[in-house]
Amino acid sequence: MELAVACYDLTKTFPRDEAYGVTAQIRRAAASVAANIAEGHGRESTASFVQFLRIAQGSLKELETHVILAGRVRLAANIEQILEQASVIGMMLRALIRSLQKDRADG
DSSP: OHHHHHHHHHHTTSOGGGTTTHHHHHHHHHHHHHHHHHHHHTSSSHHHHHHHHHHHHHHHHHHHHHHHHHHHTTSOSOOHHHHHHHHHHHHHHHHHHHHHHHHHHHO
């Protein structure tokens, strides 16, 4: 959720003509990361949870791509903090997936 809030704050400074472009893409991808984690957690099986965590990983990579693009086209100057947050979340997602898969295999 903190990453999504940071992305909303970042995109507040983008030009209005980007409202339906990269602004919307960044916001949608950022919200999708948290939403997929939450939806997966609400599922009744570990396999479903893992699948939603993988979808969250995909949304995270999409978010990183849009943020890098925003930096390259000079819509945003300070993208390093968001990219660092995304990297940490990516590591956390990978670790959680491995842990859940290990528990499932051991169980």
